[in-house]
Amino acid sequence: MSNVLEIKNFSKIYSENKRAVDHLSLTVREGEIHAFIGHNGAGKTTTIRAVVGIMDFEEGDILIDGHSVKKEPVTCKSLTAYIPDNPDLYDYVTGIQYLNYMCDMFSVPAKERADRIRTYADCFKLTDCLGDLVSSYSHGMKQKLALIGAFVHRPKLLVLDEPFVGLDPEASFYLKKIMHELCEAKTAIFFSTHVLEVAEKLCDRVSIINHGKLITSGTMDEIKGSHSLEDRFMEVIENDEQI
Amino acid sequence: MMSKYRFLLKLQLYNLFGINKLIHSHDKQERQRFLITAGLGLTAALIFVIYTAKFSSRMAKAGLAGAIPTIMVVLCALSTLILTFVKSTGVLIGLKDYDLVMCMPVNTIAIVASRITLLYLINLFLGSAAMLPSCILYVIYVHPPLSSYFFLLGALLFTPVIPMVFSLSLGVWIVAASSGTKHSNLCSLILSTTVVLLIVFASVKTQFMDMTQITDLGRALADAVNKYYPPASLITRALSDTDWGSFLLFLLISILLGAIFTGIVSHYYKALNTAVFSYHAGRKYQIGTLKASSPFMALYKKELSRLTSCTIYALNSCIGIVLLFVLTVIAVFFLPPALKRQLETQEIKRLLANLMPLALSLFVSMTSTTAPSLSLEGKNRWIMCSVPAPSRTIFDAKIAVNLTVILPVLYVSAFLLRIAFPLSGIQTVRMFLIPTVYALFISVLGLFLNIRFPKYDWTSEYYAVKGGAVSVIAAIMTGMASSLIPLYLCLVLPQYQMGIILGFPGFLLAVSIVLYGNICRTSLYM
Numbered sequence: 184m185s186n187v188l189e190i191k192n193f194s195k196i197y198s199e200n201k202r203a204v205d206h207l208s209l210t211v212r213e214g215e216i217h218a219f220i221g222h223n224g225a226g227k228t229t230t231i232r233a234v235v236g237i238m239d240f241e242e243g244d245i246l247i248d249g250h251s252v253k254k255e256p257v258t259c260k261s262l263t264a265y266i267p268d269n270p271d272l273y274d275y276v277t278g279i280q281y282l283n284y285m286c287d288m289f290s291v292p293a294k295e296r297a298d299r300i301r302t303y304a305d306c307f308k309l310t311d312c313l314g315d316l317v318s319s320y321s322h323g324m325k326q327k328l329a330l331i332g333a334f335v336h337r338p339k340l341l342v343l344d345e346p347f348v349g350l351d352p353e354a355s356f357y358l359k360k361i362m363h364e365l366c367e368a369k370t371a372i373f374f375s376t377h378v379l380e381v382a383e384k385l386c387d388r389v390s391i392i393n394h395g396k397l398i399t400s401g402t403m404d405e406i407k408g409s410h411s412l413e414d415r416f417m418e419v420i421e422n423d424e425q426i
Numbered sequence: 427m428m429s430k431y432r433f434l435l436k437l438q439l440y441n442l443f444g445i446n447k448l449i450h451s452h453d454k455q456e457r458q459r460f461l462i463t464a465g466l467g468l469t470a471a472l473i474f475v476i477y478t479a480k481f482s483s484r485m486a487k488a489g490l491a492g493a494i495p496t497i498m499v500v501l502c503a504l505s506t507l508i509l510t511f512v513k514s515t516g517v518l519i520g521l522k523d524y525d526l527v528m529c530m531p532v533n534t535i536a537i538v539a540s541r542i543t544l545l546y547l548i549n550l551f552l553g554s555a556a557m558l559p560s561c562i563l564y565v566i567y568v569h570p571p572l573s574s575y576f577f578l579l580g581a582l583l584f585t586p587v588i589p590m591v592f593s594l595s596l597g598v599w600i601v602a603a604s605s606g607t608k609h610s611n612l613c614s615l616i617l618s619t620t621v622v623l624l625i626v627f628a629s630v631k632t633q634f635m636d637m638t639q640i641t642d643l644g645r646a647l648a649d650a651v652n653k654y655y656p657p658a659s660l661i662t663r664a665l666s667d668t669d670w671g672s673f674l675l676f677l678l679i680s681i682l683l684g685a686i687f688t689g690i691v692s693h694y695y696k697a698l699n700t701a702v703f704s705y706h707a708g709r710k711y712q713i714g715t716l717k718a719s720s721p722f723m724a725l726y727k728k729e730l731s732r733l734t735s736c737t738i739y740a741l742n743s744c745i746g747i748v749l750l751f752v753l754t755v756i757a758v759f760f761l762p763p764a765l766k767r768q769l770e771t772q773e774i775k776r777l778l779a780n781l782m783p784l785a786l787s788l789f790v791s792m793t794s795t796t797a798p799s800l801s802l803e804g805k806n807r808w809i810m811c812s813v814p815a816p817s818r819t820i821f822d823a824k825i826a827v828n829l830t831v832i833l834p835v836l837y838v839s840a841f842l843l844r845i846a847f848p849l850s851g852i853q854t855v856r857m858f859l860i861p862t863v864y865a866l867f868i869s870v871l872g873l874f875l876n877i878r879f880p881k882y883d884w885t886s887e888y889y890a891v892k893g894g895a896v897s898v899i900a901a902i903m904t905g906m907a908s909s910l911i912p913l914y915l916c917l918v919l920p921q922y923q924m925g926i927i928l929g930f931p932g933f934l935l936a937v938s939i940v941l942y943g944n945i946c947r948t949s950l951y952m
Binding site: 263267 | 710711713716717719723724732736804805806808815816949952
């Protein structure tokens with residue numbers, strides 16, 4: 184399996200003294216679901232933002248399917264789908280206009296758009312509301328719309344920041360199902376979460392970050408062993424704090 | 427209730443003028459932005475103060491010192507009327523922190539009163555700039571009795587109340603009337619533009635007063651104001667006859683109107699906000715065939731939707747070009763015969779033909795949808811930054827929208843003017859070409875400034891478009907200066923007129939190319 188995402192020695196320095204992320208390296212392979220966990224302020228969102236090319240960084244490099252985020256940002260973005268932790272969408276367009284806009288931006292063939300949108304919108308029970316303005320949507324509906332906008336262009340790398348926050352149980356179920364389907368189609372998924380039970384059940388690999396440094400990374404079995412992921416996470420973090 | 431009102435007001439004051447950010451932010455750029463905004467704001471206030479002081483001084487020298495307070499009350503009332511109207515929808519109703527504030531254990535009346543007080547304080551600040559220098563001149567020239575100082579202070583403090591209530595009522599009515607429709611923003615935009623145009627039409631009409639009125643402008647204005655704006659006549663009577671009754675009546679009317687308005691809005695506050703935040707529920711949507719566009723066209727269509735969806739954005743950015751069209755129609759179809767005869771003299775004809783391109787450019791250079799366009803992305807900017815389109819395409823779409831707003835109206839106006847005023851072939855070409863250069867310049871300049879001074883952390887679009895938006899103020903001021911300076915130079919240096927008329931646009935074209943090159947090299951990040 185080839186690497187879809189390679190983070191090499193990535194550092195983000197906000198001021199001279201503060202390194203939000205410090206020499207972080209990790210890889211995500213095709214067809215893999217990779218959880219990225221850590222405390223609030225550990226550097227997860229900073230890393231994710233650098234991966235999707237919306238934040239500049241000083242040291243290291245990030246490759247998506249072999250292309251450098253720094254040197255070929257547009258190519259990298261065309262291979263990636265990103266959902267932030269709080270997806271604020273354009274309030275002044277309708278749901279279908281937003282999705283068609285995403286299709287235009289990611290050059291989804293005109294003939295395939297309607298079918299792809301219908302598949303995912305039916306799944307999330309959003310089809311009936313696609314003609315309404317986004318401003319009328321609830322938080323959960325906006326989250327679903329953002330997810331459809333991400334899935335619709337069949338990305339090679341899917342990057343999600345806290346994707347399960349605000350979703351109803353049914354939508355969470357379908358999100359997990361779609362994530363598995365995308366993995367079968369060789370999409371790599373890299374996502375941050377605080378819900379460790381979900382990460383434990385869903386992911387093939389996990390990386391733990393603390394104070395901007397990668398503490399450990401490996402397959403789920405390697406990391407948690409015979410413990411639960413929550414116990415292992417607490418243990419790893421406490422050990423790191425003592426050092 | 428009073429303590430909670432004070433807390434609410436204090437929280438709003440933290441956001442006002444960005445003072446809290448200046449104190450607590452460690453971001454150098456943030457502090458720099460604040461200082462630039464403060465500098466620009468103070469310069470504008472200073473210009474306003476100098477202008478009103480000069481006007482009052484001339485009136486006093488012409489023996490009309492007694493009419494100064496009346497005129498100043500009207501000036502203050504008019505500025506409050508227009509500024510409050512433009513701000514009313516974004517400051518009182520439909521605010522993003524509505525849920526947060528309304529779920530607190532506070533009376534609605536305290537919430538509404540705190541919002542109105544904030545508006546009042548802004549208007550008081552602007553009103554003082556209009557009234558304070560004139561009050562000082564009035565005292566110097568008239569030597570009024572001690573009671574007049576009290577009357578002047580009362581006028582200063584209470585003059586903004588009545589026009590503010592009037593404007594807010596109009597704004598709230600527009601929100602209420604348009605909230606039932608799906609295209610409420612469009613309705614609001616049309617109604618708001620109509621009101622602004624009515625104000626412009628009224629002021630243009632006063633420009634065409636006959637000579638006797640013009641020579642006795644001060645007295646005529648004072649008389650008219652006292653007749654049509656009773657609060658001003660109450661202040662005039664209080665000052666001229668030391669009439670405490672009129673003064674107390676003025677205070678009573680102001681306080682009562684303010685209190686009644688606050689009470690009524692508080693009563694309907696929930697209903698009004700619910701109407702604004704609720705939506706037009708459509709029928710069950712059926713996905714049909716979807717039309718594909720290029721990334722540029724998709725971005726362009728999105729930018730156009732943004733413009734038409736936000737009343738304050740459209741009104742603030744496009745009013746220059748709307749004014750051009752309205753004034754063109756007035757000049758072509760409704761020009762008073764006396765003025766028409768004056769324009770037919772050979773010298774004026776020649777001057778008009780030469781200066782018309784720059785006059786058109788003045789209105790063009792007031793029109794910049796690009797100056798707040800990046801700021802307006804606000805919390806949505808993750809989409810703009812993460813889509814696979816080069817920054818240049820995103821910027822081109824924003825520039826294209828400004829050109830779409832300007833060029834069709836500009837060309838129609840130029841065409842109408844060409845029919846009304848005979849011009850040679852080369853003069854006609856200049857009339858179309860020079861404003862086009864200005865359109866390019868203001869579009870590129872606005873975007874360039876917004877890239878340098880973005881304001882993403884707004885709670886209401888008003889703060890991205892108006893309240894302290896450095897890019898907007900700087901773009902409009904630079905744009906207007908770029909057309910007013912050559913206009914002035916043409917009048918004072920007529921021997922170099924042609925050089926100025928062609929040289930300035932040539933220089934601006936070169937500047938536009940340099941700025942555009944700089945824009946194209948900019949990467950977009952969060």
